[in-house]
Amino acid sequence: MTGQQFSTTEMLARLVAFDTTSRNSNLALIEFVRDYLAGHGVAVELIHNEDRTKANLYATIGPVDRPGGIVLSGHSDVVPVDGQDWSSEPFTLDTRDGRLYGRGTADMKGFIAAALAHVPEFVAARAETPVHLALSYDEEIGCVGVHGMVDHIRAHLPQPELVLVGEPTEMKLVNAHKGIRSFVTEVTGSEAHSSNTHLGVNAVEVAARLIGFLGQLRDEMQRRGDASGRFDPPYTSVHVGVIRGGTALNIIPRQCRFHWEFRALPDQDEDAIIERFNRFACEEVLPPLREVAADADIQTIAQAAVPPLVPFDDCPAEALVRALTGDNAPLAVSYGTEAGIFQHADIPAVICGPGSIEQAHKPDEFVTVAQLDACDRFLSRLAAHIAAGGTEG
Ligand SMILES: [Zn+2]
Structure with missing residues (x-):
């Protein structure tokens, strides 16, 4: 040959x-x-x-x-x-x-x-x-x-x-190497005139709360650190990369979606991070929203998953x-x-x-x-x- x-x-x-x-x-x-x-x-x-x-x-x-x-x-x-x-x-x-x-x-x-x-x-x-x-x-x-x-x-x-x-x-x-998990979270709120904040569910503000929670998780991971001492940065990192929501200033926004990921140390329990986020979204954030708008919703869809x-x-x-x-x-x-x-x-x-x-x-x-x-x-x-x-x- x-x-x-x-x-x-x-x-x-x-x-x-x-x-x-x-x-x-x-x-x-x-x-x-x-x-x-x-x-x-x-x-x-x-x-x-x-x-x-x-x-x-x-x-x-x-x-x-x-x-x-x-x-x-x-x-x-x-x-x-x-x-x-x-x-x-x-x-x-x-x-x-x-x-x-x-x-x-x-x-x-x-x-x-x-x-x-x-x-x-x-x-x-x-x-x-x-x-x-x-x-x-x-x-x-x-x-x-x-x-x-x-x-x-x-x-x-x-x-x-x-x-x-x-x-x-x-x-x-x-x-x-670290593992990667990435997600899209979609918030569905309810429109109203922006003067009637009590009648709508503001999807952008809900997303902001959820992103704030991811920030808390990020700080917690940073404090926990990397027991192996081998990784740079020496912790599981959490990051929000893209956000889109709202149409006009005088409309309470019905939709907001954001893309986020974490890059987990090999010894990190990855599912625990997702479970905590979902629990916060479904048990703390969502119930009061549903009292205003029955179809208010928070959906998190898994995207990529690369094991460590x-x-x-x-x-x-x-x-x-x-x-x-x-x-x-x-x-x-x-x-x-x-x-x-x-x-x-x-x-x-x-x-x-x-x-x-x-x-x-x-x-x-x-x-x-x-x-x-x-x-x-x-x-x-x-x-x-x-x-x-x-x-x-
Ligand atoms: Zn490559």
């Missing part, structure tokens, strides 16, 4: 050129990767979304019928460039001063490019240990796409031993990265990743990838040539490691 060969930089240029902003289809990128892998004789499965406009890709190099093996995981989508002031075209890889600029270079097409460029090396290793590639969609809008792939693996495929998620960590080992990544003793994913990098000082990060979702599905995962989260989501996003070189060395060591017959250090 003679497939195409790419350096990591050449592959990155190809991947960046696909505008895989989450609102777009990722199929052009996925089909390009599928064809590239097929050229190297690698078995590929696509796991589509319901309307078949997007797909996850799961590929196996080496034996396809046995459990175990190492998953190299990345998300194919990127955040929008709308309203950002870029010095070069964001979807054209631009090399300046040892840096490769373009949307997704750090988050996280750099890692995907390196993994793909090493496919010929993994194939040549003819190892007993499979290397799997897992590319997801819609990570940037709440880790939406990967669930379909994880469910598919669990239901239909041999279980891999461990997952390396290549989010940008400057090639450092990350074995813990929880470190544990003898984690095989951690052992492998320690062995390959020599990094024995794992870090914890406050952003969520698909690693938490893999771990939640009983597939141990850690994070290690090129580039810095400092450059992610910003204009002039870049990854340095030095970081990609470090990732290339890491993957070559991985190829040698599986060729020698191991999965762990």
Whole structure:
């Protein structure tokens, strides 16, 4: 089998050129990767979304019928460039001063490019240990796409031993991250002329009360702190990001909705936060409103949920990265990743990838040539490691 060969930089240029902003289809990128892998004789499965406009890709190099093996995981989508002031075209890889600029270079097409460029090396290793590639969609809008792939693996495929998620960590080992839960709360009040405040239910003011309660929870979490001493900020954070309500100053507003989230330390009881919020809304705030307007209501709808990544003793994913990098000082990060979702599905995962989260989501996003070189060395060591017959250090 003679497939195409790419350096990591050449592959990155190809991947960046696909505008895989989450609102777009990722199929052009996925089909390009599928064809590239097929050229190297690698078995590929696509796991589509319901309307078949997007797909996850799961590929196996080496034996396809046995459990175990190492998953190299990345998300194919990127955040929008709308309203950002870029010095070069964001979807054209631009090399300046040892840096490769373009949307997704750090988050996280750099890692995907390196993994793909090493496919010929993994194939040549003819190892007993499979290397799997897992590319997801819609990570940037709440880790939406990967669930379909994880469910598919669990239901239909041999279980891999461990997952390396290549989010940008400057090639450092990350074995813990916070969990994310996000919500929309919709308040339904009752209109009246603004002079008759006693006849209406002011949805904006109700929302303000609820947001005030979230502020109390936030302060309480801050006081409780982080017993592990590993996270920055060292507490479960609570945040309201968007609010919309009201139509005119002289109308008591009937509707108000706000979007909020919390990012929980791994040892935080996440449901307890939601239960307390709902209890406050339903037992304290709502009953007096219903006396004014029978259809007054407060509805909180769950949006994204990303489980935390929880470190544990003898984690095989951690052992492998320690062995390959020599990094024995794992870090914890406050952003969520698909690693938490893999771990939640009983597939141990850690994070290690090129580039810095400092450059992610910003204009002039870049990854340095030095970081990609470090990732290339890491993957070559991985190829040698599986060729020698191991999965762990
Ligand atoms: Zn990312």
